[in-house]
Amino acid sequence: MELHHPERSEIELPAVLHALSDPHRLEIVRRLAENSEPRPCGSFGFDISKSTMTHHFRTLREAGVIRQERQGTSKLTELRRDDLDVMYPGLLDAVLSSKSVPA
Amino acid sequence: MELHHPERSEIELPAVLHALSDPHRLEIVRRLAENSEPRPCGSFGFDISKSTMTHHFRTLREAGVIRQERQGTSKLTELRRDDLDVMYPGLLDAVLSSKSVPA
DNA sequence: CACAAAGTTCGATAGTTATCGTACAAACAC
DNA sequence: GTGTTTGTACGATAACTATCGAACTTTGTG
Numbered sequence A, B: 001m002e003l004h005h006p007e008r009s010e011i012e013l014p015a016v017l018h019a020l021s022d023p024h025r026l027e028i029v030r031r032l033a034e035n036s037e038p039r040p041c042g043s044f045g046f047d048i049s050k051s052t053m054t055h056h057f058r059t060l061r062e063a064g065v066i067r068q069e070r071q072g073t074s075k076l077t078e079l080r081r082d083d084l085d086v087m088y089p090g091l092l093d094a095v096l097s098s099k100s101v102p103a
Numbered sequence C: 001c002a003c004a005a006a007g008t009t010c011g012a013t014a015g016t017t018a019t020c021g022t023a024c025a026a027a028c029a030c
Numbered sequence D: 001g002t003g004t005t006t007g008t009a010c011g012a013t014a015a016c017t018a019t020c021g022a023a024c025t026t027t028g029t030g
Helices: A013-020 A023-034 A050-063 A081-087 A091-097 B013-020 B023-034 B050-063 B081-087 B091-097
Strands: A066-071 A074-079 B066-071 B074-079
Touching: A013 A023, A013 A050, A013 B013, A013 B023, A023 A050, A023 A066, A023 A074, A023 A091, A023 B013, A050 A066, A081 A091, A091 B091, B013 B023, B013 B050, B023 B050, B023 B066, B023 B074, B023 B091, B050 B066, B081 B091
Parallel strands: none
Antiparallel strands: A066 A074, B066 B074
């Protein structure tokens, strides 16, 4: 399947806010921000099923929050910090600077 | 009915992000920010029903984004900018500084 | 080739949400 | 009192969402 990523200019604020409003997805974004190396989806030790993880990653990707790329049998994920900082300056920093809550 | 407002320390980030992720509610918050006078709920010319407006204002209030107070037959609404700026510094500014989209 | 690893797709389900119309309540004006 | 204004409560409904398990695909490894 093709991975659809919105262009920078197509990243919509309500979609970004909605993507970040789920505790699991918020935690994913926090961890991606702490460790800026792209990392596979499976490297988050959440206690939820693989198909649910797929759903959350797709939500983040389609909102323009993350970028995903196939790499062998896994899929590397990184934060679209550059694009988000241009479109919505300060938003990601504000979200990330608040205390983390266990997912 | 009693109006429940969360304490400042009880304002949860996912709830705030969710409250702001709806285009109607985002527009309400933008207008409250532009004109800092408390204003009645009916003073937003949205083309949605009164009961839906009640729903959106309740969502914003229970998330801790707005404060509401009865004043005669109407109800005055104002942004909880002080509390939001303490709990999540920069968040509201980042959201408000992005271009407005018609609801 | 067979097998393992990492994700996706496909229902299914239970819960939430945005919307409406109608009926109701509270405060005010007359 | 009768209305008027402003908003709430109550169903109802259609759409969306978070979750799962089972089957599948793709890539790499032996």
